[in-house]
Amino acid sequence: MSNFRISSSGIVALTLTLAIGCSGGSSDSGPKPLAAGSHTLSVEIQPVTGATVPVSGLDLTLVLPPGVTIATQGSGSSEIAAADLTAGSAVPGATKVVAGSYRSGPQQVRLGLTAGPSAVWSGEALRLTFFAPANQIMATDFQALNTSPVALTAVGVDTITHSSVIITKQVQIILKVTN
Numbered sequence: 001m002s003n004f005r006i007s008s009s010g011i012v013a014l015t016l017t018l019a020i021g022c023s024g025g026s027s028d029s030g031p032k033p034l035a036a037g038s039h040t041l042s043v044e045i046q047p048v049t050g051a052t053v054p055v056s057g058l059d060l061t062l063v064l065p066p067g068v069t070i071a072t073q074g075s076g077s078s079e080i081a082a083a084d085l086t087a088g089s090a091v092p093g094a095t096k097v098v099a100g101s102y103r104s105g106p107q108q109v110r111l112g113l114t115a116g117p118s119a120v121w122s123g124e125a126l127r128l129t130f131f132a133p134a135n136q137i138m139a140t141d142f143q144a145l146n147t148s149p150v151a152l153t154a155v156g157v158d159t160i161t162h163s164s165v166i167i168t169k170q171v172q173i174i175l176k177v178t179n
Contacts, residue, residue, distance in 0.1 A: 035179065036134035042088060043111065043126040044174040045154075051170040053156035058113045058125055060173065061151035063106070065141035067133045070102040070109060078102055080109070080128070090123025091115050098126065110151075139177060 045055050064070075071081040080100035087096045095116035102109050111126055156167045 031139050033135040034132040034137045034139070034177070036132065037179075038129055039132055040178050041128045041130060042124050042176040042178065043128070044088070044123055044176065045090070045125045046122050046172045046174060048170055048172055051167070053158050053165060053167060053170075055125070055154050055167065055171055056115050056157050057153075057155035057164075059110070059151070059153040060112075060126075061108055061110045062175075063108055063145040064130070065137045065145060066107060067136045068107065069104070069131045070128070071131075072102055084129040085111065086127050087113060087115070088124030088126050090125060100128065107145075142175065142177065 043058075043060065045058065047055075071084050073079040073081055078101045080102050085098055085100045087098050091113065093116055097114045098112065100109055100111045109128065111128065113125055152168055152173065153166065154168045154171045155164050156170075157163070158165050
């Protein structure tokens with residue numbers, strides 16, 4: 001599993017850092033290419049010091065490595081197939097909406113989540129299934145493509161004023177790629 005940490009430095013700017021752990025058993029501890037087939041990109045939310053309200057909405061745009069593909073609703077559609085984009089395990093209850101779009105030209109996905117107030121504080125918010133070609137995509141490719149500013153907006157509900165507030169600077173986004 002490869003972990004990527006995205007910290008917001010503004011409303012729509014992100015910095016991505018890569019943390020790769022040793023999988024053990026091999027003297028070659030360098031990054032390995034992803035095997036051909038389906039993989040999952042998990043988007044996790046973590047509050048930063050000073051966070052004041054839980055995340056209840058997320059709008060995130062990521063760049064994908066060349067060759068990575070995402071299933072869409074049909075020919076000519078950019079809407080990600082419903083089965084391939086789901087709410088993560090940290091999003092409780094039935095009040096949640098997940099949507100996403102995939103643009104193959106610029107290799108970008110835009111992912112969105114809306115949940116009930118106080119529904120998401122930390123943990124897995126979204127799961128996206130993608131297809132990687134054999135031995136062409138490295139975990140470091142995700143990091144290299146997402147070091148430039150990427151769009152992120154996080155929204156929460158202030159429980160005192162009962163109003164939506166932008167809390168982008170109060171969250172970290174962690175990306176995990178698994179088989």
